[in-house]
Amino acid sequence: MDDQKGLEALLRWGAEVGISDSPHSVTSPISCLGHSLSISNFPEAGGRGLAAARELRCGELILRVPRKALMNRESLRKDGKLTPGFQRYPHLTSTQVLTVYLLAEVGKGSSSWWYPYLVQLPRTYDILATFNQFEIQALQVADAISASKKSISKLQFEWKETQGLMKEINLKPQLLSFQSWLWASATISSRTLHIPWDDAGCLCPVGDLFNYDAPEMDACISGELETKSMDQNSLRSDINIGEDSDAEECCENFQRLVDGGFEEDVGAYCFYARKRYKRGEQVFLCYGTYTNLELLEHYGFLLSRNPGDKIPILVGEDTVQINDSLHIQQDGRPSFSTLCALRLLFTPQKLRKAAGRLAYSGIQLSRENETSAMSWVVKKCHGLLQELPTTLEEDGLLLKYIENMLKYFKEEDKKPSNGSFLKWATEEKQGLGWVSEMMEFLEMYGLKDCFISGERKLSRRLERSLRRWRMAVQWRLMYKKTLCDCVIYCTGMIQQLSSQSLESRGAPLLQDVKK
Template sequence: MKISYPRKQGELVDSSEIELLFKWAEQVGIQINPKLQYPVKYPPGYFGMKTQLQIPPSETLITVPNNALLSTQIAKTPELSEIYESHPDLFLDSTSTTSVDYLMITYLLLEFSKGPSSYWYPYLNSLPKNPENLTDWKEIELIELQDSDVVTDVLDRQARYEIWIDTLISVLQKYPEKFGGTINVEKVHWSWKIVSTRAFGKCIPYSSLIPVADLINHDNVLTNYYYGTDDDLPPDLALGFDIRDTDSDSDEDLYEDPEPILLNYQNLHKINFSAYGEQLDEEKTNISKKILSEATIKDANRFVLDMNFSESLSISQITEDPNKRFRMVTGKNERFEGGAEILISYGNYSNRNLLMSYGFANKINKYNYARIKIPLRNLLTEQQWAKMEETYSSEALVAFKIKKSKICDDLLSVLRCLLWDINKDTPMAFFNPTSIENEEIIFQQAISIVRNCLDEFPTTLDEDLGILNAPKSHRHYFALIYRIGVKDCLQSQLSLLRMASLILRKIKSGEEFLDAITSIQQCEEVLNVSNRQKMIEYLSSYLGYLKVTK
């Protein structure tokens, strides 16, 4: 299926800095598709790049030669070797992202001190003057996110970043002659923000700032960027698929205190069977062993899947080659109509990660989720908690990611395992939805959990949508976009759960499975859900196990 991105309303504006950048880019061998225009100003005031004419699938947008990549390798210039070699733990630890950032910041400061004589001057002069991300927000602004976990994480990052920056400044101040005099503290902070918001780190040999390529904004598109020769294929052609064609996110972990506990199948087996005490005879003991064996296998498979997905997000062991170029190419099923804004994907990031790293959020983001935390004690039966309260703290929390377009399998799996009864349920029912009676209880519990999470917000989804018409500032606007996305995921999940519950009632009352699925498609709950056919298809697949027990 071809995806076409339509025209957007944007005004082309003049910029002497960008004109100088593009002249320099041509001189150093950066090739820009002549259809592209920049800067174009879009409402409410951001700048982007657009195409004058249609750009079809697999067309090259921008290529940047190896010598025009401002990389950590270039940052290891002999001009700064005295600093690096005197502090190898700070600058030369190849396994540390901190060392990578220190290298880039120090090199930027060196090149800035050279002024117009710097090779990179036209590029550096074109960079935004006030880049920001979530760590620049004040606490009163962070509260507007209505997410205490994100607030805690950001405040922790702010404290760590201050120490991190102060450490770098204390070192660089020993070498004022390298930077044309006293170190400009504001310029250090600015350099760090440029690196953190604009550097490319995947699919290239070294972390790099890439002139012109960083002018393109982010969205959930399939435009490819890669490092290769004229003969190398883009990833979606070389691999036969695009690694971004999924709704699984690759967000960074949050800092939390306390951290949520992990409930895998083996943990759930321990909790469930602990409540039976000494009541298990030989037959039931064998059932317990069988379930534990299957739980161990499923947990191992889940771990492997997670690892494989993580590794698929980057191409490993890319080596530097002066004959290779950084390339941006439209996806094999993607086209931009004339007048459309050109976009790339920075990664599989939810609005939380976009705000944290880049300082913006998108109204429509398929990687969004609502992250909810539930006290473990609230999930267990009295008998289970009586056996587990010495193992788990009374404050222990369990976290779940709630997506918009599919049932939260993890939440239902936890409830299913905790509800499972050795005296009446089959071993398969510990893992799969095979019992209509059990599923009815599970879905009602899940509905209650999600509804309670929605009720805890100080404003409703509808109220937020109204406030969005008149935000107090651009940060308030993005805070609204963030919390609207979270509540939208919860509201959609609630609708999904209610639909599933309705299907179960119909099946229990005697309707055939497929008839029950079909009959709910016109009910009010379904009609109020966007992309409802996709949800119906997902429910049909998810509840398909019940057909064997009907």
């Protein structure tokens, strides 16, 4: 009930400050939503989000948030009490300034102009920087573990740098802690939207209720969406809320990498429907292409189907080592650039210059060359998998048991609570890596005694840790699945090459290059 009242207060405040999903200049005094959008819960797709209140057309403007409602450094400058203190710390980054400003507004309590918005912000986040040591190690992959540690170190450094400023503006003692800084930083990282005049971005009340959806598959494979030459301003003039313009045709002529942006001529952040939505469907926002590790690092969630996900690989000592294009795609196929690099790697040095044009045109050089490239990828994937302490199948079992633990504590699980749950949870051989990992977690939180006594109380701290552990296992499981899919794909290609002759199909050969 309190949450519902808080949402109603936010929507009333939004209407007062000019946030609107309606084409009419006069909106409802009790809510800024209702014409195009409504708040709804989507347990299997991001939790709380925005649903279509009616049928929405592709490209249709569905929400406006005026400039004055955006929380950013510009709004800070309007606060005469805070501004002098910030001016004495010009070395701080834009993000540090916005983070301190957010904490300062939280410290004002109900006297803050932003109060109806601030009280609706999440109390906790699951970005990588919030992971404890056990949860970080559960990622298993060296790059992911390194990213987690770097993220934490970066936030600790930024927090220490701002201590002088936070004390000078008299922040409350509890807001000076690293945990408060971590919360504010996670809010900034996961909820800010891009604005042209501030690289820290802005917090956008109501607009940040949209959940994320990844770009289309073909856009992620190519690395970027193809942008047509149509002028965005002329497009916007043809698409207004409630108009009967041909939105479907507009989507064919203009494609956005993101579905919203600040528009100077209307002085508001404007959001558009990225496709046609039926009434009740969740309306998503696409704010770029991210790997699952990047989503976890900056936003605290994963996508089970993320065409932007990839596994970077290094190809040869004499190729470019730091190159984002050298990777395995989520569907298990080596990227175009990876195949090009491998085809040249297995081409004699003296022939590489001549073969380069063919390789970078996506053409197979010879059956033997392609077989060598595919075999290299298979060996690479096997090597990466063997470095990890658990297998794909083990992670699947562990994930199932983590889910069962969550159900057990929420009294949704019907299994006996007199200790048989612990026996059931460890019924596999103790030598398996995933069982050892689970036992370590149980011992860390004293859960063995809970299962034996039948206690089902789940503390918030334990629930958050279970949730983050589950995400770590989900991430590494998807990582391993991509590698396994790549092995299957490349092995199939090798088998196909062994039964066919590229020469009989007229494909260019290294022999032709020699000539």
